[in-house]
Amino acid sequence: MKVSQLSKVIATLLLGASALSPVYAAHDGSAATYRPDVTFTLRTDIADGKLVFMGETGDIKGQVNPQLMVPEGAVVQINLVNGDGAIHDIAIPQFGVDSDDITGKGASTAVVFRANKKGEFEYLCTLPGHKQAGMAGKLVVGTPVAKKKAEGLNVAQDPTNVGKPVGKRGPRKLTVDLETTEVVGQLADGTTYKYWTFNNKVPGPFIRARVGDTITVNMSNAKDSQMIHSVDFHAVTGPGGGAAVTQAAPGQTKSFTFKALNPGLYVYHCATPMVAQHISNGMYGMILIEPEGGLPEVDREFYVMQGELYTVQRHGVQGEHEFSLEKLLDERPEHLTFNGTMDALNKTYKMESKVGETVRIYFGVGGPNATSSFHVIGEIFDRVYNLGDLTSPPLQNVQTVSVAPGAATMVEFKTEVPGKYILVDHALSRLEKGLSGVLHVTGPEQPDIFHSKEKIDPNSGH
Ligand SMILES: [Cu+2]
Numbered sequence: 001m002k003v004s005q006l007s008k009v010i011a012t013l014l015l016g017a018s019a020l021s022p023v024y025a026a027h028d029g030s031a032a033t034y035r036p037d038v039t040f041t042l043r044t045d046i047a048d049g050k051l052v053f054m055g056e057t058g059d060i061k062g063q064v065n066p067q068l069m070v071p072e073g074a075v076v077q078i079n080l081v082n083g084d085g086a087i088h089d090i091a092i093p094q095f096g097v098d099s100d101d102i103t104g105k106g107a108s109t110a111v112v113f114r115a116n117k118k119g120e121f122e123y124l125c126t127l128p129g130h131k132q133a134g135m136a137g138k139l140v141v142g143t144p145v146a147k148k149k150a151e152g153l154n155v156a157q158d159p160t161n162v163g164k165p166v167g168k169r170g171p172r173k174l175t176v177d178l179e180t181t182e183v184v185g186q187l188a189d190g191t192t193y194k195y196w197t198f199n200n201k202v203p204g205p206f207i208r209a210r211v212g213d214t215i216t217v218n219m220s221n222a223k224d225s226q227m228i229h230s231v232d233f234h235a236v237t238g239p240g241g242g243a244a245v246t247q248a249a250p251g252q253t254k255s256f257t258f259k260a261l262n263p264g265l266y267v268y269h270c271a272t273p274m275v276a277q278h279i280s281n282g283m284y285g286m287i288l289i290e291p292e293g294g295l296p297e298v299d300r301e302f303y304v305m306q307g308e309l310y311t312v313q314r315h316g317v318q319g320e321h322e323f324s325l326e327k328l329l330d331e332r333p334e335h336l337t338f339n340g341t342m343d344a345l346n347k348t349y350k351m352e353s354k355v356g357e358t359v360r361i362y363f364g365v366g367g368p369n370a371t372s373s374f375h376v377i378g379e380i381f382d383r384v385y386n387l388g389d390l391t392s393p394p395l396q397n398v399q400t401v402s403v404a405p406g407a408a409t410m411v412e413f414k415t416e417v418p419g420k421y422i423l424v425d426h427a428l429s430r431l432e433k434g435l436s437g438v439l440h441v442t443g444p445e446q447p448d449i450f451h452s453k454e455k456i457d458p459n460s461g462h
Contacts, residue, residue, distance in 0.1 A: 073114065188341065206303045231243065276368040280309060374425060
């Protein structure tokens, strides 16, 4: 019912206590005295091309058509603010609730009712076609279940999963098994996303071979997938890099064999339309084709890939995040990741090195859209194998390296001074969308290289 009709229902809302503060004066002049037990504020909005109710404050902030959870018997107030300028209202037919129409941006209304029966009820906009266009959600009345944090699989790839160096061995035959899956993964603490993956990890497995190897790829699409998937290796010379022969429906396995003709560090990815969506959702990885005789030995090797996620929900909002086609096509990612999730290289896995050791990072961009300006704060890359070219002499003494989507680089540096070294894309707005990782360097202080009388700020790099 409308707030303007409140006086008629005051009898049912009388909460008995004279201490209740007056919240509204009913339009007919009689004073209405009540205090809602629960208040929600929704804003009409357009998200992902649909009309929606958007949570405006509190726990539901940023959620599209949020579920409104209230205890049985509670007096519920729902405020509605017009955010898009069209005519809207909000109604809960099963409670006889229907607000005034609100016209024009910024206009607002409110409904108040007692949630006197348990169950799930629909709230919606009753203007013709608006429910069909997306303006409907659920009101859940009942003992609120202890709030469950959104939980998913750990899809983050361990950066130390780099396989075995090929060493001095000759060419041989290898088999690579890949499974494409669609799984709910933990994007951040309290936040999940439905990822599409190779082998349940983002990025997929680091595949390591040498030039001249003959590699058979068996790609199985999991039975419970909804989509067709495939794989295109940039290290393959042949139709679609393999994608032309691996379009596999759920439950199917497709295979091909290729000879690795060119050494280098290469990206692989799903190449099923819409390719950008499959890549964004997590379907990328790298294959290293080592040159004859292998790569020079180093102390530590890490596998790091950058990716983007496009979600309806804004970065930082808790709960389940859904894919947004609109944001993907506009190239407006909500989240940027190293190794698939917000916490992969900060909390889930620890990248470590000791003073005096040499670190190598295999760095690639799955993307699908953003070029990375890869940088390690407080370090200088001693060697950069630019563009993933492992056979030309490396660049030396480089601060930041540009890595395009579908491209890779190999960087090496000696860790001379202990501290926390943060991996970033130097397009630093992306740091605010989750893009960072930490390399912990332990060992004795090296005052001849770096010293200060000041205290080290634990939050700023070292
Ligand atoms: Cu795919």
